[in-house]
Amino acid sequence: xxxxxQEVRYVAGLAHLRLTEEEIRRFTRDxxxxxxxxxxxxxxxxxxxxxxxxxxxxxxATATLREDQERPVLGAETALANAPLAGAGYFKVxxxxxx
Amino acid sequence: xxxxxxxxxxxxxxxxxxxxxxxxxxxxxxRLAEAExxxxxxxxxxxxxxxxxxxxxxxxxxxxxxxxxxxxxxAVAVKxxxxxxxxxxTCGSRLLANYIPPYDATAVIRMERAGAMILGKxxxxxxxxxxxxxxxxxxxxxxxxxxERVPGxxxxxxxxxxxxxxxxxSLGSDTGGSIRQPASFCGxxxxxxxxxxxxxxxxxxFASSLDHIGPFARTVSDAAALLHAIAGRDEMDSTSxxxxxxxxxxxxxxxxxxxxxxxxREYFKGLASETGNRIEAGVGLLxxxxxEVREISLPATDYAIACYYIICTAEASSNxxxxxxxxxxTRSASPPNLIDMYRASRGxxxxxxxxxRIMLGTYxxxxxxxxxxxxxxxKVRALIARDFQQAFEKVDAIVTPVSPFPxxxxxxxxxxxMEMYLSDIYTITxxxxxxxxxxxxxxxxxxxxxVGMQILTNHFDEPGMFRIAxxxxxxxxxxxx
Numbered sequence: 116x117x118x119x120x121q122e123v124r125y126v127a128g129l130a131h132l133r134l135t136e137e138e139i140r141r142f143t144r145d146x147x148x149x150x151x152x153x154x155x156x157x158x159x160x161x162x163x164x165x166x167x168x169x170x171x172x173x174x175x176a177t178a179t180l181r182e183d184q185e186r187p188v189l190g191a192e193t194a195l196a197n198a199p200l201a202g203a204g205y206f207k208v209x210x211x212x213x214x
Numbered sequence: 215x216x217x218x219x220x221x222x223x224x225x226x227x228x229x230x231x232x233x234x235x236x237x238x239x240x241x242x243x244x245r246l247a248e249a250e251x252x253x254x255x256x257x258x259x260x261x262x263x264x265x266x267x268x269x270x271x272x273x274x275x276x277x278x279x280x281x282x283x284x285x286x287x288x289a290v291a292v293k294x295x296x297x298x299x300x301x302x303x304t305c306g307s308r309l310l311a312n313y314i315p316p317y318d319a320t321a322v323i324r325m326e327r328a329g330a331m332i333l334g335k336x337x338x339x340x341x342x343x344x345x346x347x348x349x350x351x352x353x354x355x356x357x358x359x360x361x362e363r364v365p366g367x368x369x370x371x372x373x374x375x376x377x378x379x380x381x382x383x384s385l386g387s388d389t390g391g392s393i394r395q396p397a398s399f400c401g402x403x404x405x406x407x408x409x410x411x412x413x414x415x416x417x418x419x420f421a422s423s424l425d426h427i428g429p430f431a432r433t434v435s436d437a438a439a440l441l442h443a444i445a446g447r448d449e450m451d452s453t454s455x456x457x458x459x460x461x462x463x464x465x466x467x468x469x470x471x472x473x474x475x476x477x478x479r480e481y482f483k484g485l486a487s488e489t490g491n492r493i494e495a496g497v498g499l500l501x502x503x504x505x506e507v508r509e510i511s512l513p514a515t516d517y518a519i520a521c522y523y524i525i526c527t528a529e530a531s532s533n534x535x536x537x538x539x540x541x542x543x544t545r546s547a548s549p550p551n552l553i554d555m556y557r558a559s560r561g562x563x564x565x566x567x568x569x570x571r572i573m574l575g576t577y578x579x580x581x582x583x584x585x586x587x588x589x590x591x592x593k594v595r596a597l598i599a600r601d602f603q604q605a606f607e608k609v610d611a612i613v614t615p616v617s618p619f620p621x622x623x624x625x626x627x628x629x630x631x632m633e634m635y636l637s638d639i640y641t642i643t644x645x646x647x648x649x650x651x652x653x654x655x656x657x658x659x660x661x662x663x664x665v666g667m668q669i670l671t672n673h674f675d676e677p678g679m680f681r682i683a684x685x686x687x688x689x690x691x692x693x694x695x
Contacts, residue, residue, distance in 0.1 A: 123573070130531060130576040131538070131553070132569060133561030141566075142573050148632050149574060153520040156590050159597070166592035167599060170409045170423055170648040171455065171673055179452040193316045199545035206540050209549050 116150040118143060217243055217289065218379025222436045225287045225382065229276055236276075236287040240269035240331045243289035247333050247380035254356045254365070256374035258294050260334035261301045265289070268331040275329075283329030284439050290325065291375040291384040294335040295342050296427065297416040298322055301332075305418050306340040306350035306368075309543040309563035319416020320451065321385060321427050321444040328443040333381060336371030340565045341534065342387055342420045344368045345395060345637055348628050349567045356624070357400060359664060363621040366396030369430070373400040376430045383431045383440045387417055389424045390522055391616075391641025394653040397430060398616035398666020401655045403437045403683070404430050408674050409648030410455035412441070413448030421529035422453075424522075424645045434654065434684040438462035441676065457674050465677040466684040471504035473682065476609035480515035481640055486619040492665040493615045496656040499691050500613065500682070510609060512601040515643060517594050522642040523635055524578050524591035530568075531575030537563065570631060599647040606672040611682055613669055614640050616653045620663035640668060650676045654683045655692045667691075 123143045127134045134142070191204050200207040215234055229236055244262050251257050275282045297303045297315035304310045326332065339349040347355040347370025355370035357363040358378035365374045369386030373396035376384050386393045388406040397404025405428045412427040419425060427444065431437035445459045477497065482490065501507055539545035539559030546562050549555030564572065578587035605612060617637060627634045644651035649670055656667035667686075671679040686692075 118577070122577075126573055126577045126580060129580060130572050131535075131556040131560055132564070132572060133554075133557040134569070135561075138566075138569065142570060145570055145631050146574055146577065149523060149635070150577075152632060153524060153587070156517055156520050156524075156594055159514070159517055159594060161590060161593035161597070164593040164596050166589055167596040168592060170453075173410075174456040178456065179449075181449060189316055194541075196316065197313055197542035199539060199543070208540055209552050209555050211552050 116154055117147045118150060215239065215242065217246055220382055221433055222285060222288055222382060222439050226282065226284070229272065229282060229287050236269035236272035236331065237266060239287050240265045240289065243331070243380065244333055247289070247375070250378055250380050253361060254358050254374045254378055255337055255353050256355055256371045256378065256380070257291065257334040258304055258306070258337050258352045258371070259302055261298070261332060264298070264301060265331040265333050268326055272329050272331070283327065285325060285443055286329030288330045288382045289333050289380070290330045291334060291336040291372050291381040292322060292332055293338050293369050293372045293384070293386045295338060295387055295418045296322060296385055297418065298332065298335065301335065303335065303418070304352065306338045306352060307563065307565070307568070308351040309537050311351070311544060313542050317416065320413040320448045322416065324444045325385065325440070336369070336375055336384060338371050339368035340568050341418065341530070342368040342389060342392055343530070343567045343571055345391070345634050346622070346627065347371065347396070348624065349565055351565060354624055357621050359401060359662065360621065362623055363663070364399065364624055366399035366621065368392040369396050372430050373397055373402060373404065376400070376402045376432060383429055383436050386428060386430055388426045388428055388645065389420050389526060390645050391638045393428045393430065394616050394641050394651060394666065394668060395638070397653040398664065399621040401658070401664030402430055402432055403434055403652065403654055404428065405437050405441055405652040406644060406650065407441055407445065407676055408455065408650045410453050411445050411650070411674070411676070413451040413454040415448055415450035419533040421526040422533065423529060424526055426645070434680060434687050435463055435466070437652070438466070438680045455674070460677055462677055462680045465681050468681055469504060470500065470682060470685050473505045473611065474609040475500060475505045475507045476510035476605055476612045477507060478510050478512040478515065478605070478612060478614060480512055481614040484618070485615060488659040489615055489617070489619060489665050492657045492659070493667055496667045496686070496691060497613055499689055500686060503685055503689055508609065510605050510612070512605060512643070514594065514597040514601050518598055518643045518646060519635060519639060521591045521594040521598065522638070522646060523574065524587050525595065527571045527575030528579050528588050529575070531572045531579060534568065534572055567631070595646050598643055602647045602649055610678055611669055611671045613667060616640060616666035616668045620659050620665055644670050649673055650679050652679055652683060654686060
């Protein structure tokens with residue numbers, strides 16, 4: 116299946132990716148080629164096939180649950196340590212609400 | 215000591231006999247790894263303090279007469295998509311160039327508990343996306359066998375480090391062949407265990423239903439020992455398997471008489487002739503060792519690439535949404551508002567291959583397309599898994615090539631993503647089915663490039679897989695049959 120430049124711009128918006136004009140042209144071409152290959156799947160009759168939503172699961176339904184007990188946490192200072200901008204115990208971002 | 219020749223058992227024996235200390239070994243290994251690195255760029259950065267701390271713990275245990283662990287004194291490299299507390303973890307991405315994780319991956323904790331000494335973080339394709347290790351923001355990795363060629367990807371660094379002899383074993387990750395393909399290109403052993411066999415806690419997520427952590431080594435026995443050390447249930451990863459972990463090395467030496475091997479015909483058509491010849495010779499040796507060989511069919515194979523590139527990109531587009539310039543990534547310099555800040559930070563930070571996959575994944579999950587793509591792919595995945603289940607009713611293991619061709623030249627395929635994707639054909643099926651699979655060296659082409667043979671077995675039958683690989687290695691298979 117071919118994809119248009121307009122669709123590529125729309126998808127880039129959904130993905131929160133700023134792309135250059137050159138990238139838009141490039142991805143229009145690349146995604147069209149990949150989607151054309153993917154069309155091959157339509158050759159296969161999959162009616163009645165259960166989708167594989169779980170790879171392997173080798174235990175009972177509640178086996179992965181644990182006791183509801185407090186555990187040590189990272190703490191705000193550690194959690195903020197890698198932030199490009201932080202202050203007063205928070206992640207800082209550009210202003211969202213206009214006065 | 216010749217570090218490049220050491221095996222895990224040899225190091226342990228030497229340490230206990232006090233031929234050298236772990237601290238001496240770590241110092242020498244760090245010196246060698248740093249000196250050799252300009253040739254391959256296998257490491258993104260080193261962590262000497264951490265390696266020396268680990269060495270001192272090993273030496274302390276030996277001084278006290280305690281068991282120093284199965285990996286005692288082993289110099290190891292860890293793929294830089296696996297987090298290490300207080301040691302920079304970049305995922306090969308500009309976005310995480312300064313990321314210092316506040317915790318260790320479970321596999322890292324277990325490896326160090328068994329005595330391993332982490333020298334540094336190994337280079338890889340950005341967020342483990344690629345088949346050539348050309349997609350790293352910190353430069354391509356060169357194949358130690360031929361520096362003009364790629365080491366394979368995405369775990370090119372861990373493969374190159376073991377192949378060049380700076381690490382005894384290393385940790386990689388595999389989503390569509392990222393351990394086995396570089397192992398085959400560099401001429402070392404690479405293992406993708408059963409899905410869930412090794413905890414992914416601390417493995418930076420790419421495609422969660424396909425991601426695995428696994429070992430690289432120069433011998434089958436070392437790969438089995440490392441897997442044994444890191445495998446097993448971890449309550450920090452709810453997808454980690456409960457099944458007990460057997461001693462993989464105990465099952466070796468059993469001989470291969472009567473072991474039934476299947477050769478899937480879909481994996482042998484259109485094979486580069488030299489690769490085909492090497493695999494044929496490898497199968498010939500396995501026959502001599504007593505294996506019964508028969509042709510089988512895995513009919514859904516032709517659909518695996520299409521299926522894989524829907525599932526992996528869809529999952530990647532979700533997993534990579536977290537890199538938004540707020541919590542741990544670099545941020546674009548001049549964000550006028552929040553949404554533009556996200557878009558600019560991601561647009562500037564991600565490399566071309568990550569963007570391509572985020573775009574494809576976002577597209578196949580976008581409104582109106584879910585049934586046509588993701589759901590369809592999950593159904594095809596079920597057919598691929600069913601093919602394997604039916605095959606394992608007839609045979610004990612399946613043998614195939616790892617890659618259609620040996621290591622290619624740097625730059626040869628980077629501008630053609632579709633061709634790069636198609637090169638994953640023989641490895642992605644094992645990930646889609648969640649079964650254990652490994653690459654073992656299977657001789658070289660006339661030009662001296664390593665060829666890898668893939669062995670696949672049923673879920674949790676790592677012992678069967680290792681038994682075949684080990685017997686093959688002992689019979690001289692690694693030398694070229």
